Amino acid sequence: MSDVTTPLLEIRDLSVNFAVYGGELRVLDGVNLRMFPGERIGLVGETGCGKTTTMKAVLRVLPMPPGRILRGEILFKGRDILKMRDSDLRLVRGQGISMIFQDPTAALNPVFTIGEQMQAVIQSNAQDNNLSLTRQRSWELALTALKDVALADPERLLKSYPIQLSGGMRQRVCIAMALSTNPEILIADEPGTSLDVTIQDQILRLLRDLVESRNMSVILITHTLGVVRELTNRVYVMYAGSIVETAKTKKIFSQPLHPYTQGLIATVPRLTGGGIASGIPGRIPDYRNPPTGCRFHPRCPHVMEICKREKPPLTEIDQDHSVACFLYSSNQKVEQ
Amino acid sequence: MSMLRFLIQRALYSVFVLLGLSIVIFVIARIMPGDPARMAVGARAPQWVVDRLREQMHLDQPIAIQYYYWLRDAVRGDFGLSLITQRPVTYDIKETLPASLELALYAALIAAVFGIGMGILSARYKDSWIDNLSRLFSYAGIVTPSYIFAILFILLFGFALKWFPIIGRVSENVPLPPKITGLVTVDALIQGQFSTFVDALWHIVLPSLSLAMGSIAQAARITRSSMADNLTKDYIANMRALGVSERAIMSRFLLKPSLIPTISILGLDIAAILSVAFIVESIFNWPGMARYGMNAMLYKDLNAISAVILVFGAAFAIMNILVDLIVAYLDPRIRLRAAKGE
Numbered sequence: 001m002s003d004v005t006t007p008l009l010e011i012r013d014l015s016v017n018f019a020v021y022g023g024e025l026r027v028l029d030g031v032n033l034r035m036f037p038g039e040r041i042g043l044v045g046e047t048g049c050g051k052t053t054t055m056k057a058v059l060r061v062l063p064m065p066p067g068r069i070l071r072g073e074i075l076f077k078g079r080d081i082l083k084m085r086d087s088d089l090r091l092v093r094g095q096g097i098s099m100i101f102q103d104p105t106a107a108l109n110p111v112f113t114i115g116e117q118m119q120a121v122i123q124s125n126a127q128d129n130n131l132s133l134t135r136q137r138s139w140e141l142a143l144t145a146l147k148d149v150a151l152a153d154p155e156r157l158l159k160s161y162p163i164q165l166s167g168g169m170r171q172r173v174c175i176a177m178a179l180s181t182n183p184e185i186l187i188a189d190e191p192g193t194s195l196d197v198t199i200q201d202q203i204l205r206l207l208r209d210l211v212e213s214r215n216m217s218v219i220l221i222t223h224t225l226g227v228v229r230e231l232t233n234r235v236y237v238m239y240a241g242s243i244v245e246t247a248k249t250k251k252i253f254s255q256p257l258h259p260y261t262q263g264l265i266a267t268v269p270r271l272t273g274g275g276i277a278s279g280i281p282g283r284i285p286d287y288r289n290p291p292t293g294c295r296f297h298p299r300c301p302h303v304m305e306i307c308k309r310e311k312p313p314l315t316e317i318d319q320d321h322s323v324a325c326f327l328y329s330s331n332q333k334v335e336q
Numbered sequence: 337m338s339m340l341r342f343l344i345q346r347a348l349y350s351v352f353v354l355l356g357l358s359i360v361i362f363v364i365a366r367i368m369p370g371d372p373a374r375m376a377v378g379a380r381a382p383q384w385v386v387d388r389l390r391e392q393m394h395l396d397q398p399i400a401i402q403y404y405y406w407l408r409d410a411v412r413g414d415f416g417l418s419l420i421t422q423r424p425v426t427y428d429i430k431e432t433l434p435a436s437l438e439l440a441l442y443a444a445l446i447a448a449v450f451g452i453g454m455g456i457l458s459a460r461y462k463d464s465w466i467d468n469l470s471r472l473f474s475y476a477g478i479v480t481p482s483y484i485f486a487i488l489f490i491l492l493f494g495f496a497l498k499w500f501p502i503i504g505r506v507s508e509n510v511p512l513p514p515k516i517t518g519l520v521t522v523d524a525l526i527q528g529q530f531s532t533f534v535d536a537l538w539h540i541v542l543p544s545l546s547l548a549m550g551s552i553a554q555a556a557r558i559t560r561s562s563m564a565d566n567l568t569k570d571y572i573a574n575m576r577a578l579g580v581s582e583r584a585i586m587s588r589f590l591l592k593p594s595l596i597p598t599i600s601i602l603g604l605d606i607a608a609i610l611s612v613a614f615i616v617e618s619i620f621n622w623p624g625m626a627r628y629g630m631n632a633m634l635y636k637d638l639n640a641i642s643a644v645i646l647v648f649g650a651a652f653a654i655m656n657i658l659v660d661l662i663v664a665y666l667d668p669r670i671r672l673r674a675a676k677g678e
Contacts, residue, residue: 056573056577059576061573061576061577063567063568063573086582090581093576093577093578093579094577094578094579094580097577098577098578098579099574099577099578101570101574101577106569106570106571107571107573107574108574109575109593110571110593110667110669111592111593111596111666111667111668111669112588113668117575117589120575120580120589121578121579121580124578124579124580124581125578125579127581128579161668161672163668163672164668164672174574177578178578181578181579
């Protein structure tokens with residue numbers, strides 16, 4: 001798609017509830033996100049703010065029930081994924097959008113070899129394009145995919161079960177699997193979080209190199225701002241089930257507008273500053289009974305009366321910079 | 337190599353289990369009230385006959401000594417004479433065990449096919465009428481003893497509908513095939529006696545189905561719940577997200593991990609089928625070992641009781657090893673752990 005004005009992926013007002021014993025969790029409350037071809041988006045926010053839920057909804061792999069989509073659209077190249085027939089959905093999954101799951105151990109089937117799982121992915125996607133691959137060919141493609149993520153001895157790996165691999169190797173296998181479909185969009189859900197810091201660093205470098213060499217569009221879910229700064233060119237900040245701010249990565253760091261973003265940025269340790277900041281007081285709200293109006297208002301240092309009553313819409317304040325906060329509404333362009 | 341070690345290890349465990357079982361059986365059999373020697377010769381026999389028999393059976397010795405004699409002979413495959421049939425117990429068991437095994441084999445087959453099949457359907461169409469019906473059946477099947485099903489089936493399919501015969505292994509006018517395995521259906525096939533095979537198959541339907549009902553229910557319930565449970569796992573979401581077809585996921589990537597708990601339970605259930613067949617075999621007049629064992633108990637035929645229970649124990653032990661092997665085959669985590677010798 002050469003037309004840069006058409007978003008590759010657009011999420012509009014996505015709202016999702018989860019049924020739990022004795023009530024409903026209102027997990028996503030009108031998520032809006034737009035991605036253009038070639039963009040590398042960082043989706044940031046505290047643990048539990050709905051990042052993974054949003055991305056699982058994009059691929060329609062949320063468990064339903066207990067999950068329930070209340071409203072919203074997820075447009076991939078202009079077509080609503082949520083309304084797609086299975087045959088069309090299969091063309092999106094894998095080769096359109098693929099995903100690296102957060103926990104590589106949970107994401108690999110324990111009773112099948114790596115090879116069996118990778119071949120299934122490769123063969124299914126070939127079938128979607130009316131190609132039929134021989135076992136030999138899909139085996140070779142799986143080998144190549146493993147070599148691409150710098151795994152040694154791929155022949156042996158393909159014959160191994162997940163339990164025989166280290167955490168870092170499993171993560172690489174998951175990356176290889178996700179990339180083996182040649183996706184247009186790659187969703188990476190906190191890659192490497194479950195690993196120790198040095199391995200995590202290797203994984204992120206690997207991911208960056210792969211993404212750059214293939215010129216893929218990427219959505220990187222993370223709560224590590226350093227990673228965002230290094231790997232992405234646009235940031236979406238999420239809080240308690242909605243997007244509260246989005247801008248180019250540089251802009252977010254230099255001129256954060258939403259009080260939550262400001263707090264988030266302030267927690268990043270600086271070499272020149274005076275150590276680690278205190279963070280944002282309070283915690284993410286109870287989804288059973290979320291605060292009225294702006295869900296951030298109980299924690300917000302600039303809270304106003306209107307914030308308790310109404311939910312601020314995501315509004316474009318500056319070019320390519322939108323924020324959902326009443327501090328910036330009613331024409332008063334507040335410099336930070 | 338590692339698998340062999342695993343096997344030997346399990347076999348050794350089983351030997352200890354059986355040894356323990358033999359002590360329990362032996363002690364229980366000996367402390368039951370009533371004098372086995374007196375029962376063997378009848379109430380009218382003179383006292384000196386009883387005394388001589390007591391001596392022959394070592395019943396006048398301390399119980400530990402009695403156990404020693406019994407175990408020494410048992411290891412040689414000699415469980416003594418049956419007091420009722422007046423034949424070696426080993427001979428009686430050789431005569432009756434194949435009939436029970438055949439019954440258990442068919443019951444196992446029925447339980448596996450229908451139980452797992454029902455579980456898959458139930459999970460696939462979760463919360464639909466199919467699922468509700470199968471769950472209702474499961475609860476009923478688990479709480480109802482097999483002999484109730486046996487009587488119900490006889491009344492319904494035997495008397496009312498007359499679809500199936502209700503007594504014995506073959507019809508009266510059908511000659512039994514020469515004994516090779518002792519399983520009538522198998523022997524008939526080997527001999528090419530197709531009509532005998534069909535007749536025997538027809539006879540085995542009701543008793544094996546009665547015995548299988550509980551296991552069908554159990555297998556269906558466990559398959560359903562483990563499939564439903566695994567369906568929410570990330571590895572399934574991952575496969576879906578990467579575009580693997582729903583059919584491949586259901587029939588392969590979901591089924592295999594979900595069958596592991598079912599097979600563990602089913603294996604033990606099948607071993608149990610042998611021993612719960614006591615009443616069912618009697619109801620269908622099935623010349624199996626369970627019926628033989630029940631008669632032995634009614635007449636306090638000590639040698640036969642001990643042997644029968646020990647054979648059931650051995651069946652449990654063997655089934656356990658078999659289940660371990662199948663599960664190890666399905667689940668690399670167990671296989672690899674076993675290989676490491678943990």
